[in-house]
Amino acid sequence: MSNKFYKSITLTEIINDDSLPPNPIIDDGILLDKTILMIVGPPKHKKTFLTQNFAISIISGEGFAGFNIPESKKVLYFLAEGGYYPNRERMKVMSQNLKSEHSDKMKLLLTSFIDLTEEEDFNEIKKEINEFGAEVVIFDPLSKFHSVEENSASAMSLVYSRIRELIESCNISVIIVHHSGKVVSRGSRGSNATHAEYDSCITLQSKNNITTLHYDMRHVETPSSTNIKFNSDTCRFELNDDEIINILTKEGGPLSKKEIVERVSGSKSNTYKKLKRLEKDKDILTENGIVKLADWK
Numbered sequence: 198m199s200n201k202f203y204k205s206i207t208l209t210e211i212i213n214d215d216s217l218p219p220n221p222i223i224d225d226g227i228l229l230d231k232t233i234l235m236i237v238g239p240p241k242h243k244k245t246f247l248t249q250n251f252a253i254s255i256i257s258g259e260g261f262a263g264f265n266i267p268e269s270k271k272v273l274y275f276l277a278e279g280g281y282y283p284n285r286e287r288m289k290v291m292s293q294n295l296k297s298e299h300s301d302k303m304k305l306l307l308t309s310f311i312d313l314t315e316e317e318d319f320n321e322i323k324k325e326i327n328e329f330g331a332e333v334v335i336f337d338p339l340s341k342f343h344s345v346e347e348n349s350a351s352a353m354s355l356v357y358s359r360i361r362e363l364i365e366s367c368n369i370s371v372i373i374v375h376h377s378g379k380v381v382s383r384g385s386r387g388s389n390a391t392h393a394e395y396d397s398c399i400t401l402q403s404k405n406n407i408t409t410l411h412y413d414m415r416h417v418e419t420p421s422s423t424n425i426k427f428n429s430d431t432c433r434f435e436l437n438d439d440e441i442i443n444i445l446t447k448e449g450g451p452l453s454k455k456e457i458v459e460r461v462s463g464s465k466s467n468t469y470k471k472l473k474r475l476e477k478d479k480d481i482l483t484e485n486g487i488v489k490l491a492d493w494k
Contacts, residue, residue, distance in 0.1 A: 222255060222333055222370050224265035226417030227397055231364050233357075234372045235391070238401035243408060243427060243434075244374050245279065246287070247401065248337055250434055251372065253291050255333055256302040262425040262434040272303045273331035275322070277341030281307055290432040304329050313342050313359040326367045334363065337374040353390040360394075403427075404480070404491065407437055409446055421447045441471055442480065442490070451489035 219230040228234040238244045254261050258269035276284060284307070292300065306325060312318045326334055336342045345352035360371055375391065377400065398413040406427045412419050424437035424446050437443065440461050445452060454472065461468045472488065475481045482491050 220267045222266070222270060223251065224260075224267060225420065226414050227264065227399070227412075228333075228370055228372065229396065229416060230370060231368065232370055232396035232416070233360065233364070233394065234370075235395040235398040236372065236374050236401070237377050237398060238403070239377050242401045242403040244401055245276075245337055246427065246432060247399075247408070247434060248335060248372060248374050249274075249288065249291060249432075252303060252333075252335060253288075253295060257295055257299045263423065263436050269299060269302065270332040271330055272333045272335065273326055273329050274303065274305045274335045274337070275308060275311065275342065276305055276335075276337050277308050277310065278338060287432045290430075293431070304331075308341070310341050312344050314345060314355055319359055323363060323367065326363065326369060331367070331369055333372065334367075334369050335372040335374070336360075337372075339373050339375045348388055350388040350390045353388045354394075357390065357394040405478075407439075407442065407480070408434065422449065439471075439475075441468070441475060445481070445488065445490050451487045454483070454486050454488055457488055 222228040222230065223234070236244050236248055250261055251264070252272045252274055254264065254266045255270050256272050258266055260266045284305070288305075311322060313322065325331075339356075340347070343353075343356045345356060347353060360373075363369060364371060373395070395413075396415045400411040400413070402409045402411070406429070408425050408427060409422055410425065411422045414420070424439070424443055425434040426437040427433075428435055441457060444457060444460050454469075457472070458465050458468045461471075472481070472483070476483055479491050481488055
């Protein structure tokens with residue numbers, strides 16, 4: 198079978214190859230060279246905000262909220278939700294500290310629908326990538342870039358094969374924004390083909406301005422869940438500094454008040470005050486001395 202995208206190499210050549218691998222796009226295996234990062238979450242859980250934060254950080258080569266971006270890359274963003282003016286306003290706010298020399302490294306293509314599985318649309322996407330010289334391409338959200346049945350494994354495999362073809366032929370990395378299913382903990386909606394295709398995945402669960410990120414990594418060790426908080430003044434995510442929330446998130450289940458007090462730095466009295474505040478704000482639930490995170494909406 199003819200396939201112009203495969204690479205043939207002997208074992209001897211592999212053994213003798215001492216070339217350095219390319220730098221990651223987002224460090225710690227979040228987005229590696231020529232791979233797919235999936236960003237998944239329910240509606241209105243700030244998936245696009247996080248994705249746009251990534252895009253601006255990638256073009257600037259500057260990290261945010263604990264994510265390390267080793268170097269600046271050009272980003273082509275296919276955006277099919279939100280409309281021009283709302284996106285314009287949030288981009289202006291996010292970019293207020295962006296150096297002028299980086300702003301030309303990102304191009305947005307606002308659309309209502311482009312079909313990766315249609316030859317004409319696919320060739321137009323490929324043309325845009327090559328003409329701009331993009332190194333990272335974003336599709337937000339996935340549902341606006343295909344017309345196949347999401348629950349069909351064979352149909353969705355066609356979508357991902359087109360994305361892989363773009364990765365190989367255009368030498369890019371890809372970020373895909375996708376909606377979660379009815380049960381958020383089960384990940385993205387639709388066929389299991391989606392779970393098989395991504396190289397790394399971040400699933401978001403948000404409550405108020407706190408967002409918990411759950412990771413699934415194929416090529417590196419999967420990190421523990423983390424918390425970040427959304428700053429509405431900058432439209433940017435920042436590290437969450439609430440130690441109790443971070444402890445409960447990392448634990449992945451309930452803890453007794455005694456265990457929390459033992460782990461939190463500072464005085465016991467201050468820790469109990471923090472627990473009362475978090476309970477009053479409905480960030481945690483306490484029953485019979487056992488503390489757990491409140492159910493995410």
